[in-house]
Amino acid sequence: MPDVEEAAERVAGDSIRVLICDDQPLFRRGLAMVLEGEAGIEVVGEAEDGDDALAKAEDLAPDVVLMDVRMPKSSGIEATRAIAAVVPTARIVMLTASDEEDDLYEAIKAGAAGYLLKEVSIEEVAGAIRAVVSGQSLITPSMASKLLVEFSSLSKKVDERRAVLAPRLTSRELEVLKLVAEGMSNRQIAVELYISENTVKNHVRNILEKLHLHSRMEAVVYAVREKILDL
Numbered sequence: 078m079p080d081v082e083e084a085a086e087r088v089a090g091d092s093i094r095v096l097i098c099d100d101q102p103l104f105r106r107g108l109a110m111v112l113e114g115e116a117g118i119e120v121v122g123e124a125e126d127g128d129d130a131l132a133k134a135e136d137l138a139p140d141v142v143l144m145d146v147r148m149p150k151s152s153g154i155e156a157t158r159a160i161a162a163v164v165p166t167a168r169i170v171m172l173t174a175s176d177e178e179d180d181l182y183e184a185i186k187a188g189a190a191g192y193l194l195k196e197v198s199i200e201e202v203a204g205a206i207r208a209v210v211s212g213q214s215l216i217t218p219s220m221a222s223k224l225l226v227e228f229s230s231l232s233k234k235v236d237e238r239r240a241v242l243a244p245r246l247t248s249r250e251l252e253v254l255k256l257v258a259e260g261m262s263n264r265q266i267a268v269e270l271y272i273s274e275n276t277v278k279n280h281v282r283n284i285l286e287k288l289h290l291h292s293r294m295e296a297v298v299y300a301v302r303e304k305i306l307d308l
Contacts, residue, residue, distance in 0.1 A: 092119035093210050096139035098130040098156065099123075099172070100148045104195075108143070111199045118206060127151030134160045139167055141206050144189070146173040146180050154183045161188030161292070168209040172202065181220050188292045191215035212262030214294050245287045253280040257293055258300035 095118060099105045102125070109120045121137050124130040128150040134142060142160060146153040157169050170191035171184045181192050190209045193202070194217045205215050246254065249270075256266045263281065267274040281293070290296055 092117055093141060093206055094119050094121045094137070094139045095206060096121060096130070096133055096137060096142045096167075097123045098125075098127075098133075098142060098148070098153065099145040100125050101145075108199070108202070112203060112206075115203045118203060125149075127153060127156035130156040131159045131163070134164050134167060138164055140210055142167050142169045143172045143202070143206075144169055146171055146175045146184065154180065154187050157184060157189050158187040170205055170209055170215070176220065181216075185294050185298060186291070188294070190292070190294060192220055193217050194220065212264075212293075213260050214297060246284065250280055250284050250287075253277060254284050254296060254300050257281065257284075258297045 095112060097105050097109055097112075097120060099108075105123045105125075109123060112118050112120050121139055122133045124133045126149045130142070130144065130148075130153070131151075134156075142157075144153040144157055148156070151159075153171060153173070157171070160167055160169060168190045169188060170193060171180075171189050172193050172195060173180070174195045176194060184192055191205055191214060193205060193215065197205075197217065208215055252270060253266060256269060261269065263274050263277040266277045270277070281296075284296060285291065288296070288299060290299060
């Protein structure tokens with residue numbers, strides 16, 4: 078199964094193919110018009126609801142999906158979960174007006190690589206598209222602060238959890254997880270640890286399987302919560 082880095086390599090030198098999913102036609106069209114003026118970005122389709130988003134993603138296999146949270150038929154979070162399963166190389170970025178913590182947590186669990194509020198500038202959206210293709214994960218600062226508050230409350234229970242969970246990972250896997258949480262791509266981790274990129278991919282796959290996680294974003298949340306990554 079192809080992973081994110083392989084997808085990034087595939088689009089290297091080519092346009093990043095973007096699918097816009099939002100139930101507001103004017104917002105979709107305006108965003109599409111601006112992104113089409115960005116070098117190296119191609120808007121390949123638009124979807125008006127969660128079901129349409131899944132169908133378009135399966136048909137078009139975009140590199141990046143910009144997904145609203147609140148949409149008719151099926152929500153953006155439901156669509157994210159479904160797209161992550163059938164088009165695993167697509168990087169999904171929530172672009173929404175919702176600043177609800179529950180939406181943020183559910184989006185991360187569903188497999189989103191980023192969570193941006195619609196208050197960001199168009200230039201920031203274009204930059205986010207390029208960043209997630211390169212393997213980064215992005216969260217609007219105000220939402221990131223809410224995550225940190227949640228981490229702080231969870232940290233009171235972390236010692237007992239660590240005693241059970243930490244032994245599951247080898248020392249090398251802990252090293253890799255820490256670097257993943259710092260935002261490094263597989264290639265950067267390979268250089269940092271003097272190992273092959275394929276070895277890094279295997280470690281990441283093993284980490285996710287052992288901890289019953291579904292994405293690198295969830296791994297970041299786990300690493301901070303378990304104090305593997307110091308803030």
